[in-house]
Amino acid sequence: MNYLISALPYLHIASVLLLMGFYLLRTLFTICNSKKELGKKLQAATSIMTIILFATGITLAYLLKMPFNDGFVLTKIIGLLVFVAFAVMAFMPNRKKPTALLLLLTAFIIFIGLIIASKAH
Numbered sequence: 001m002n003y004l005i006s007a008l009p010y011l012h013i014a015s016v017l018l019l020m021g022f023y024l025l026r027t028l029f030t031i032c033n034s035k036k037e038l039g040k041k042l043q044a045a046t047s048i049m050t051i052i053l054f055a056t057g058i059t060l061a062y063l064l065k066m067p068f069n070d071g072f073v074l075t076k077i078i079g080l081l082v083f084v085a086f087a088v089m090a091f092m093p094n095r096k097k098p099t100a101l102l103l104l105l106t107a108f109i110i111f112i113g114l115i116i117a118s119k120a121h
Helices: 002-031 037-063 071-090 097-120
Strands: none
Touching: 002 037, 002 097, 037 071, 071 097
C-alpha cells in the first residue's frame, strides 16, 4: 500500500501533462476545423484525464492532511473547475473560431497559473 501512496504524486503530475497535451491537440483540431473521429476520442480522453487529475489532487490533499478550507487547496479546486468551464465553452459546437481561441487561451493561462502556484507552494 505504501508504494501506491508514493506513486500518487507521479500519477498526478502525469495526468497534468497528459491533460495539457490532450487539450492542446483538441485546440489544433478546433483551429483546423477537423471533425474526424479522433476528435471524439480526444474529447473522451480529456474528460477521463480531468477526472483523474481531480481525484488524484483530492486524494493527495487528504493524504498530506491539507485542510480543504486551506486557501491553496480551494484555489486549486476552483481553478481547475474554472479551467474546465472555459475549455468546455471553447469546444462547444458552432462556436466562432476567434471566440473559441480566446476562451482556450484564457483556459491555458489559468492552467499554467495553477501549475506555477503548485510549484511555489
